[in-house]
Amino acid sequence: MDKVCAVFGGSRGIGRAVAQLMAQKGYRLAIIARNLEVAKAAAADLGGGHLAFSCDVAKEHDVQKTFEELEKNLGPVNFLVNAAGISRDSLLVRTKTEDMISQLHTNLLGSMLTCKAAMKTMIQQQRGSIVNVGSIIGLKGNAGQSVYSASKGGLVGFSRALAKEVARRKIRVNVVAPGQ
Incomplete structure (x- = not known):
């Protein structure tokens, strides 16, 4: 069976590094970012067989x-x-409400929506893996980052609960918290 990996936020930073590693491990990748051109460039850097998509x-x-x-x-x-x-x-x-909403929607709701979409296939296959990229700030907090901290802390709780929901279906869900 083909190994297919979807990397949301795969055009730069941690997502791009993960995509490079997964390509080396033989996965066919979907690099997904808001900016399609940047996603295409990242997919092209990985070699053939990988695709790029634009998605909010x-x-x-x-x-x-x-x-x-x-x-x-x-x-x-x-x-x-x-x-x-x-x-x-x-x-x-000093935080504008629209900035709060955009962080919560992208950092927390976005991961919930992608997990929900991926679950359909993973449940049918009775296997799958999900890695949600959180942040150490979601665990320890940081002055000036209360909203970001809330969004990443929420991702930790969501990931732990989802892992319990789908473990019997042989689907793994993990969250990593990079940072200092």
């Missing part, structure tokens, strides 16, 4: 369409990496 993870319709397209072109996803994230650092009293 905060929009359920975008996520569903992306999964339909990538599974049509690459096959069923059996590895999902959620590395898409944003930070709008500011003291809470």
